[in-house]
Amino acid sequence: GAGVSQSPSNKVTEKGKDVELRCDPISGHTALYWYRQSLGQGLEFLIYFQGNSAPDKSGLPSDRFSAERTGGSVSTLTIQRTQQEDSAVYLCASSLATGQLFFGSGTQLSVL
Amino acid sequence: GESVGLHLPTLSVQEGDNSIINCAYSNSASDYFIWYKQESGKGPQFIIDIRSNMDKRQGQRVTVLLNKTVKHLSLQIAATQPGDSAVYFCAENPSGGYNKLIFGAGTRLAVHP
Numbered sequence: 340g341a342g343v344s345q346s347p348s349n350k351v352t353e354k355g356k357d358v359e360l361r362c363d364p365i366s367g368h369t370a371l372y373w374y375r376q377s378l379g380q381g382l383e384f385l386i387y388f389q390g391n392s393a394p395d396k397s398g399l400p401s402d403r404f405s406a407e408r409t410g411g412s413v414s415t416l417t418i419q420r421t422q423q424e425d426s427a428v429y430l431c432a433s434s435l436a437t438g439q440l441f442f443g444s445g446t447q448l449s450v451l
Numbered sequence: 452g453e454s455v456g457l458h459l460p461t462l463s464v465q466e467g468d469n470s471i472i473n474c475a476y477s478n479s480a481s482d483y484f485i486w487y488k489q490e491s492g493k494g495p496q497f498i499i500d501i502r503s504n505m506d507k508r509q510g511q512r513v514t515v516l517l518n519k520t521v522k523h524l525s526l527q528i529a530a531t532q533p534g535d536s537a538v539y540f541c542a543e544n545p546s547g548g549y550n551k552l553i554f555g556a557g558t559r560l561a562v563h564p
Contacts, residue, residue, distance in 0.1 A: 343494070370549060381540055381554035382495070395551060430494050439485075440550050442494030 341365075343443035345431050351449045352421055360416045360446045364433030371414050372440065373398075373406060376428040385429075388414060389436075421450045463561045470528040472558045474541035477522065483544040485552065486515060486526045488537045495540060498526070528560075536562045 344363040352358050364371050373385040384398040388408045399405070403422075408414040418425055428447050432440040464470050476484070482503040487495035501508045501515045501524075508515050514527040524541050538559050542552040 372550070374554075379556075381556045382542075382552075384551055384553070387549055387551060389549065395549070432494070434550060437549060439497050439500070440552070442496070444492065444494050 343431055343433050343441055345429075345443035345446050347446060348444065349447045349449075351451065353451055354423060355420055357417065357419045358421055358448065360418075360429050360431075360448070362414045362416070362431030362433075362443060364412060364414070364431070365441055366412075367435070368433035368441075369411065369436055370434045370438075371408060372432045372434075373414070373416050374430045374432065376430055376445070378427070382430060385416070418448075421448075423450050426450045460556070461559045461561065463563060464531050466531060466533060466562055466564050468531055470526075470531045470535070470560060470562075472526045472528075472539050472541075472560065474524040474526075474555055475522060476524060476541070476543045478543060478545040478553075479519075479522065481543040481545040483550075484515070484517060484524050485542045485544075486513075486524075487540045487542060487554075488535075489540065489557070490537045498539075531560075531562050533562050533564065536560055 346361045371388040374382040376382050386406050387395040390411045391408050403419045406416045428445040430445040432442045434440045485500040486498040488498050489495045499510045499513050499515050501517050506517050512529045516525045538557040540554050540557045542554045
């Protein structure tokens with residue numbers, strides 16, 4: 340596609356529910372990143388994919404967070420048993436192997 | 452630990468003036484630095500980058516300066532326009548290889564007519 344696409348753009352959920360956030364990277368980009376941005380804060384690294392492998396998961400805050408990437412393209416970030424502190428904007432970015440990151444517009448997650 | 456921070460959380464300028472946004476980084480091993488612009492409701496957008504073997508790089512209306520001695524990075528915007536109003540983030544890549552970027556908290560630039 341023309342840019343990184345994320346869906347949904349907004350998600351409101353109840354505490355304890357599971358959510359799935361989707362990222363469609365730019366076609367041909369082998370690297371994919373998930374970041375989290377809390378209100379008024381900078382971006383916090385979560386996980387990095389090269390192809391379908393995730394050599395760096397060090398930023399995932401707890402075992403409630405997981406991510407996968409299939410076909411070297413679409414990625415899904417799953418948050419289980421959501422908590423209020425999970426409320427944030429979740430941003431996905433893609434790049435060629437080591438090139439410039441292109442960000443999507445993010446998913447605004449609100450946990451009530 | 453590794454961190455990237457900004458001196459000024461909010462910067463207000465008059466249209467047509469030059470803007471300077473500053474950033475301090477702590478990891479002397481970082482070899483790549485980037486400035487991003489984020490408008491409301493959008494993801495960060497690349498503005499300009501610089502590698503550690505340079506101390507200055509210019510783009511269209513923007514200049515990035517890198518002072519490795521004091522671990523300081525700045526973004527200069529010439530003739531600031533209302534469309535420049537946004538939050539600006541500096542980011543560093545301390546790891547080499549892939550872009551595991553560490554971002555600062557951001558500076559909001561407000562341009563007044």
